[in-house]
Amino acid sequence: MSDATTHRSGIVLDQLSKSFGNVQAVSGVSLTIAPGEIVALLGPNGAGKTTTIDMILGLTRPDKGSVTLFGTTPAQAVLAGEVGGMLQTGSPPQYLNVRELITMVASLYPHALDVDEVLKMTGTTEIAKRSTVKLSGGQTQRVRFAVALVADPDLLVLDEPTAAIDVEGRRDFWNIMRSVAASGKTVLFATHYLEEADSYADRIVLMARGRVVADGPPTEIKAKVGGRVIRATLSDVTADELMTIPGVTKAERQGEGVTISCGDSASCDLVLRELLTRYPTARDLEVRGVGLEEAFLLLTADNDDGSGPVYGETNGRPDERELQ
Amino acid sequence: MKNLTYLKFEVLRTLRNRRFLIFALIFPLVLFFAIAGPNKSVIVEGIHFPLYYMTAMASWGAMTAMLSSGARIAAERQIGWTRQMKITPLSTRSYFSAKVLCGYMMAFFTIIALGIAGSILGVHLSVLEWLKLVALLVVGLIPFAVIGILLGHLMKVDSLGPALGGVTSLFALLGGSFGPIFQSGFMLKVVQDIPSYWLVKSSQSVLSPSGWPPAQMWIVIAVWTLAMSRVAVRVYRRDTARVS
Numbered sequence: 345m346s347d348a349t350t351h352r353s354g355i356v357l358d359q360l361s362k363s364f365g366n367v368q369a370v371s372g373v374s375l376t377i378a379p380g381e382i383v384a385l386l387g388p389n390g391a392g393k394t395t396t397i398d399m400i401l402g403l404t405r406p407d408k409g410s411v412t413l414f415g416t417t418p419a420q421a422v423l424a425g426e427v428g429g430m431l432q433t434g435s436p437p438q439y440l441n442v443r444e445l446i447t448m449v450a451s452l453y454p455h456a457l458d459v460d461e462v463l464k465m466t467g468t469t470e471i472a473k474r475s476t477v478k479l480s481g482g483q484t485q486r487v488r489f490a491v492a493l494v495a496d497p498d499l500l501v502l503d504e505p506t507a508a509i510d511v512e513g514r515r516d517f518w519n520i521m522r523s524v525a526a527s528g529k530t531v532l533f534a535t536h537y538l539e540e541a542d543s544y545a546d547r548i549v550l551m552a553r554g555r556v557v558a559d560g561p562p563t564e565i566k567a568k569v570g571g572r573v574i575r576a577t578l579s580d581v582t583a584d585e586l587m588t589i590p591g592v593t594k595a596e597r598q599g600e601g602v603t604i605s606c607g608d609s610a611s612c613d614l615v616l617r618e619l620l621t622r623y624p625t626a627r628d629l630e631v632r633g634v635g636l637e638e639a640f641l642l643l644t645a646d647n648d649d650g651s652g653p654v655y656g657e658t659n660g661r662p663d664e665r666e667l668q
Numbered sequence: 669m670k671n672l673t674y675l676k677f678e679v680l681r682t683l684r685n686r687r688f689l690i691f692a693l694i695f696p697l698v699l700f701f702a703i704a705g706p707n708k709s710v711i712v713e714g715i716h717f718p719l720y721y722m723t724a725m726a727s728w729g730a731m732t733a734m735l736s737s738g739a740r741i742a743a744e745r746q747i748g749w750t751r752q753m754k755i756t757p758l759s760t761r762s763y764f765s766a767k768v769l770c771g772y773m774m775a776f777f778t779i780i781a782l783g784i785a786g787s788i789l790g791v792h793l794s795v796l797e798w799l800k801l802v803a804l805l806v807v808g809l810i811p812f813a814v815i816g817i818l819l820g821h822l823m824k825v826d827s828l829g830p831a832l833g834g835v836t837s838l839f840a841l842l843g844g845s846f847g848p849i850f851q852s853g854f855m856l857k858v859v860q861d862i863p864s865y866w867l868v869k870s871s872q873s874v875l876s877p878s879g880w881p882p883a884q885m886w887i888v889i890a891v892w893t894l895a896m897s898r899v900a901v902r903v904y905r906r907d908t909a910r911v912s
Contacts (some may be wrong), residue, residue, distance in 0.1 A: 401755050422755050429755045433748030439681040451673030452756045491752065 354379045354530060355400065355499065359409035362395050369395040371554040372409070377532065379414075379498070382525050384541035385534040386565070387551035393534040394432055396551070397503045400532070401429050413499060421499070425453040428497035430488050430505050436476035443472040446490050453495040466490040466520055482513030486520070493524060500525070502533040506540065518544050542566055572612040574604040574619070577628040589622070591615040601628075609633075674758065675766050681740075682770040688736040693778050696729035700785050708789060713848055719793075719871050722786035723801070726779045727867035728845040730805060732836050733774035734812035737767040741820025742828045745907070767820075768813045772806070779805055797874050804870040804881065811863045811892035812839075818900040821907045839864040860884065863892045 355377040362370045370392040377383050385393045398404035400411050402418030413421035421427050436445050443459065446468075450456035463469045466486045471479065479487060485505060492500060502521070506514040522544060525531045535541055541548045541562065548565040550558035558568055571593075577600050586595035586604055591614050594605040604619070606612040612631060619626060682688075700721055710717040741764075744750050753763055779802060793801065815835070823831050840846065843864025850856040859865050866873075866885040873881035 403751060403754060423757045425757055427755060429752070431748060431751055431755075434752035435747040435749065437681065437744055437747065437749045439684040440677060444677055444680070448674055448677040449756065451671070452758045454757070495756070 353412065353415050354381070355414075355532070356412040357396070357400070357409070358412070360396065360399055360406050360411065361408040362392075362399060362404060362406050368554050370399070370406075373551075373554070373556055374409075375549060375556065375559070377530060379530050380528050382531040382544065382546045383533075384545035384548045384562075385532060385551060386536065386538065386541040386548050387534075388536055390553075391551040392554040393551055394503055395554075397429075397431075397501055397532070397534055401427065401431075401501060403431075425455060425495045426498045428492035428495045428500045430485075430492045430500075430502045432503045432507065434488060434491075435484065436479075436487055436491070438475070438477045440476050441473050442468055442476060442479075442487050442490075445476055445487065446494055449491050450494045455496055456494050457496045459494065462490050462494045465524060466493065467516070480513075482509040482516065485509050485513070485517055489517070489520065497529065499530045499532070502531070504534050504536070506535070506537075514540075538566065538569060566608060572606055572609060572631055572633050574606065574612065574616060575628070575630040575632075576602055576604075576619070576626045578602050578623055578626040581623060586619075589615055589618045591618075671758070671762055671766070674762075675769065678766045678770050679773060682774060685740075688733065688739075688774065692729045692733040692736065692774050693781055696725035696778060697781055697785055700725040700782060701789075704789055713872060715872055715875060716791070718786055718789040719791045719875075720868075722782050722789075722791055723805075723871040724845040724847075724868045726782040726805065727808075727843065727864060727870075728836070728840040729778035729782070730775035730809055731812050731839055731864060731867070732832075733778055734768075734771040734809050735816045735819065735832050735836055736774065737771035737813070738816035738818070738820035738823075739825075739828050739832060740770075741767055741817060742823055742825050745821070746825045764817055767817070771813060771816060772809070775805075775809055793874070800874045800879065801870055804873060805867060808863060808867040808870065808885075808889060811889060811896055814893055814896040814900055818896055818903060821900065821903045844868040861888055863889055 355375070357373055357375040360370055360373040361368070373392070373396060385396065387393050395404060399406050400413070400418060402411075402422055411418050414426060416424075418427070436442075440448065443463065446462055447459050450459055450462075460469075463472050466489050468483070468486050468490055471483055471487075474483075476484075476487065485508065489502075489505065492502070505521075506517055509517065518540065521531070521533075533540075533545070542565075545562060548558075548560065548562050549556055550565055550569065558565055579600055581602070583595040583597050583602070586592060586602060589604075591606050591611040592604055593607065596603045604615065606615040616629070616631065704718045704721040707717045707721075712720045741750070744753075750763075754760075783798065783802075819828065819831060819835065839862065841849065842859045842862050843866075844859070845864070845868055850859055866881060866888060869881065869885070873879075873885070
């Protein structure tokens with residue numbers, strides 16, 4: 345009867361920590377996810393995303409801290425069929441076709457969805473009679489998604505669900521995921537693609553070195569880690585002069601070349617236009633995103649609450665960065 | 669029984685794997701006809717050779733069938749399916765039970781096929797004797813169900829083929845599946861402590877004056893089952909607590 349109140353509590357991670365030998369995989373992660381939220385766990389490899397997810401699913405026991413799913417333990421939530429998961433590994437077993445596999449998994453749950461409906465939702469109706477070992481990468485992911493979905497879970501946990509598929513398959517996958525999530529499910533997915541997190545999540549939790557380093561709406565997180573860098577060959581202009589271009593957060597000179605840091609791609613476009621207007625002799629232009637990994641390292645080395653800007657030349661030390 | 673659908677698909681998957689069908693069923697059957705056929709009137713250990721060899725080949729095939737469940741567990745561990753099953757309401761116990769039941773189902777096919785083959789070569793047993801023989805084989809296979817689960821957690825898929833072949837052959841050889849190897853002495857005492865010896869011995873037990881095997885059989889089976897279970901539990905815990 346306390347369904348409404350317990351469900352309102354959603355997912356609560358409290359000071360979650362886990363180490364493997366000398367490696368502190370996750371340290372002191374606290375997080376609250378409201379029911380119906382779509383949250384991306386974004387971070388480079390080794391950030392602790394998978395370990396966090398394994399603890400949420402009850403596959404790994406935390407050294408310290410606790411996980412609460414809809415007011416109960418992960419084990420109880422799993423038993424009640426409230427959780428659907430797509431693990432990083434978990435290929436469908438052989439000697440079954442797709443429909444048989446989904447039917448088999450559905451039989452394990454107290455309130456499973458209709459198998460045909462799940463096949464339709466995940467776009468696997470056409471391959472329903474195909475053997476599980478004769479699927480393409482994208483098809484396999486969709487079948488695995490169907491496995492996670494057939495429970496009709498309140499919480500869907502997807503650990504890098506698009507890691508093994510091509511760009512087109514990736515888009516298909518997320519479109520399906522979004523239509524499923526529209527029915528009010530809570531979704532937590534791990535990714536190391538900023539674009540995926542930005543396009544498909546309501547909220548991004550940024551992880552690095554086992555900690556949450558930022559947490560907020562995609563626009564906010566994108567501003568933090570989506571910085572871009574312009575490189576050009578350009579003589580006779582000082583770094584200070586370049587800093588006067590609106591939108592430039594940092595400028596450096598190395599011999600003939602200059603490196604200019606700017607915000608997201610929109611503001612970088614403006615900087616680029618202004619740069620070419622002012623200095624038509626600029627050549628060898630190159631614009632690239634600051635890698636997530638580099639951005640994360642800056643964020644974690646920074647050790648502040650993430651309120652400061654993190655743009656900067658990629659190999660610059662954090663303490664050399666100029667603040668806006 | 670909510671898990672009947674799950675069990676049905678596990679059975680289906682087992683039947684669709686032709687490789688084990690060949691090793692657990694076809695091999696013993698062919699060997700039986702090839703070797704027992706020309707030796708129908710030979711007496712071994714006090715019984716007719718076809719009866720001895722029928723039980724011996726049924727034991728060998730049934731052991732292979734039971735241990736093959738280990739291969740399925742290892743394969744599912746390797747592709748990460750075991751972990752996927754852990755985030756469903758399916759209990760670990762049900763997962764293993766389904767595997768063991770499938771192993772027994774295959775073992776039954778082998779036992780029945782060899783029973784029919786034996787009858788063709790003139791093996792005569794009363795209905796009660798047949799039933800007792802099957803019952804003794806079923807009980808005698810319990811340690812092999814546990815060993816299957818143990819190997820499934822101990823081995824990787826690529827090393828499992830040779831490991832299963834080796835383990836099965838060793839048990840079959842020492843147990844006397846290819847003919848009694850020790851008639852007396854210290855080594856006989858050693859092989860009598862191995863569960864496969866009593867599988868092969870089942871037909872003699874049924875035809876013995878008491879109609880039942882000696883107490884030693886029950887002790888050997890109980891001790892092996894308990895010991896292997898303890899090792900299997902330890903290996904299972906180590907495996908599930910692994911660095912992921």
